[in-house]
Amino acid sequence: MKQKLLVEVEGIAKHFVIKQKLFAPKTVIKAVDEVSFGIYSGETLGLIGESGSGKTTVGNLILRLLECDQGKITFAGQDITHLPQRSLRGLRKDIQVIFQHSQETLDPKMTILELLVEPLKLHHIVAPHQFEREVKQLLNMVGLGEGEKHKFPFQLSGGQNQRVGIARAIASRPRFIVCDEPVSALDVSIQGQILNLLLDLKQEMQLTYLFISHDLKVVKYLCDRIAVMHHGKVVEIGENSQVISAPTDPYTRELVNSLL
Ligand SMILES: Nc1ncnc2c1ncn2[C@@H]1O[C@H](COP(=O)(O)OP(=O)(O)OP(=O)(O)O)[C@@H](O)[C@H]1O
Ligand SMILES: [Mg+2]
Secondary structure, three states: OOOOEEEEEEEEEEEEEEOOOOOOOOEEEEEEEEEEEEEEOOOEEEEEOOOOOOHHHHHHHHOOOOOOOEEEEEEOOEEOOOOOHHHHHHHHHHEEEEOOOHHHHOOOOOOHHHHHHHHHHHOOOOOHHHHHHHHHHHHHHOOOOHHHHHOOHHHOOHHHHHHHHHHHHHHOOOOEEEEEOOOOOOOHHHHHHHHHHHHHHHHHHOOEEEEEOOOHHHHHHHOOEEEEEEOOEEEEEEEHHHHHHOOOOHHHHHHHHHHO
16 A cells, blocks of 8 residues: 655754854855655654754744745644744644653643643633533543642643643644654663554554654654654664664764664
8 A cells, every 4th residue: 555645844954044153254054955855644753863963953943833945844734834923823732742841841831731721722622511521531641640630730740741742732633743752861660652553543643753852762662763863964764673773874883873
């Protein structure tokens, strides 16, 4: 069976111009430099590379949190590269994100119940009288007890807050999630639980993931294919086993040797 591409990026670029001192010359950082790849429906594509190689910038471009300087991004057959702000809400329902530090993205003044009702309201997922029932189901899906819903983020552990972040991401019933280092800030003992939760949810909700990580072990465990970034470029992309056991690019070989 021929697989269908859900996400396609073609020659995308993002350059940042920075000026550190008043009379200093400008420096251009090619954070993402003509990157192209596709993500098939239902797959988990790992995006790895050293710190500063451009992984988060790629994710933010796909999420339309940043604008591309050049190139094209297609989602489910639609060119979303320059989709105007007013059309972005529809896209936000389908494309979600899980960040490394969920707690920082959660409003500390809101209870877990309020934090989970917010996306349900925003994207008109269910009628208001069904909010409580839907929240109960979301909590259940991410392995949190119903008793947690009246708590505030500071009253939960790092792992529990990450589960809240995941619940908010799946609340809109998305098709695609950018997971940007979702377990890097967690204790090793908790990492496995969250990774398995992401795998279960993917199955249950037929999700597609872009999984950004600098941890090759995690990517090896979770991803179908792996793309390797180096200085803003994708230097290698292929099946998980092929990239890890028979890398063709010298930088990937170095990365595999140092991390595994
Ligand atoms: N808003 C910005 N302004 C200026 N430079 C930026 C900005 N965002 C990112 N950069 C630079 O772009 C490059 C790529 O950054 P990016 O955050 O995408 O890397 P990364 O691979 O996600 O790194 P990490 O593994 O540390 O998260 C880096 O050199 C970074 O300093
Ligand atoms: Mg990053």
